[in-house]
Amino acid sequence: LSILGIDIGGTKSIVGVADESGKLLAHKRILTPNVLGPDINIGMILPAADEVVQQAGDCISAIGIGCGGPLDRKTGTLHAVANLPGWEGICLTEIFSEQFDAPAYLDNDATAAAMGEAMFGAGVGVEDLVYLTVSTGIGGGIIIGGKPYRGCGENAGEFGHAKIVPDGPPCNCGDHGCLESLASGTSIARIARESLAANPKSTLHTLASSPDDITAELVAKAAAQGDEYAFRVWSEAMYHLGLGVANAVNVLNPRLVVIGGGVTKAGDMLFEPVREVVRQRAMKPLVADVEIVPAANGDLVGLMGAFAIAIENRMQWK
Numbered sequence: 001l002s003i004l005g006i007d008i009g010g011t012k013s014i015v016g017v018a019d020e021s022g023k024l025l026a027h028k029r030i031l032t033p034n035v036l037g038p039d040i041n042i043g044m045i046l047p048a049a050d051e052v053v054q055q056a057g058d059c060i061s062a063i064g065i066g067c068g069g070p071l072d073r074k075t076g077t078l079h080a081v082a083n084l085p086g087w088e089g090i091c092l093t094e095i096f097s098e099q100f101d102a103p104a105y106l107d108n109d110a111t112a113a114a115m116g117e118a119m120f121g122a123g124v125g126v127e128d129l130v131y132l133t134v135s136t137g138i139g140g141g142i143i144i145g146g147k148p149y150r151g152c153g154e155n156a157g158e159f160g161h162a163k164i165v166p167d168g169p170p171c172n173c174g175d176h177g178c179l180e181s182l183a184s185g186t187s188i189a190r191i192a193r194e195s196l197a198a199n200p201k202s203t204l205h206t207l208a209s210s211p212d213d214i215t216a217e218l219v220a221k222a223a224a225q226g227d228e229y230a231f232r233v234w235s236e237a238m239y240h241l242g243l244g245v246a247n248a249v250n251v252l253n254p255r256l257v258v259i260g261g262g263v264t265k266a267g268d269m270l271f272e273p274v275r276e277v278v279r280q281r282a283m284k285p286l287v288a289d290v291e292i293v294p295a296a297n298g299d300l301v302g303l304m305g306a307f308a309i310a311i312e313n314r315m316q317w318k
């Protein structure tokens, strides 16, 4: 018996089939730009899911669906999700359950990614783990005692909205100075754009054809090549990210902090400064307990999380 995993995002989605140990049998990426709305996007996800199920050539015993929150896990329904406009009230579990004749489970993608890393990734055998995703925004998931911690309203793990700079820039959540407003991919690009004109010597002027084309990846690249301005912007963002991680370490005393998401493609340029800030700023005994590592599931962290959702729920009915 196999598991169908569905990772739904605002720009792309991934569907895949794995066996019950999380071994990937087939997968497919599809572009699902959120401007197309739910009907068209679900209309693209369903045939792609059919295709991977055919490829894997096995019966589906459970379906896991990971999606940005807020959502209602018990009814399998989305609330108003910022990066999926128009999806509010859609019962995703019903749609996929009917199509594939198997029970379907919906969960927050960051919690799912944390479970995926704990079951099949960097956190195998680790009981206390924090997962952080640093991409367009910053999200997170918490595993305590081997189980996901969700909080009373199921919205725990919003590390992206930890307050880092009291009078910092405005944030998507309506507050300001949050980690996300200082260190997400979008924020790094925005910060680099803001003072670019005042730094005429920066190679970002030539690396990007227009300021609008500046991305966090480009800032990291320019910084690695020795561009002073880009290095300053990047280092400050990593300092703030390190403070965010240090706060998580002090509050939760995890054994492992796993960081995934597009911005982690910068590799050591991200992990080295973050580890250094945590070493300096978190409390010593907690620093001694923790390791900070990249997500082992890489680009498939969301899909592996979707498998983990299905497996976790199946274990609960046994």
Ligand SMILES: [Zn+2]
Residues within 6 Å of the ligand: 160, 161, 171, 172, 173, 174, 175, 176, 178, 179, 180, 181
């Ligand atoms: Zn915020």
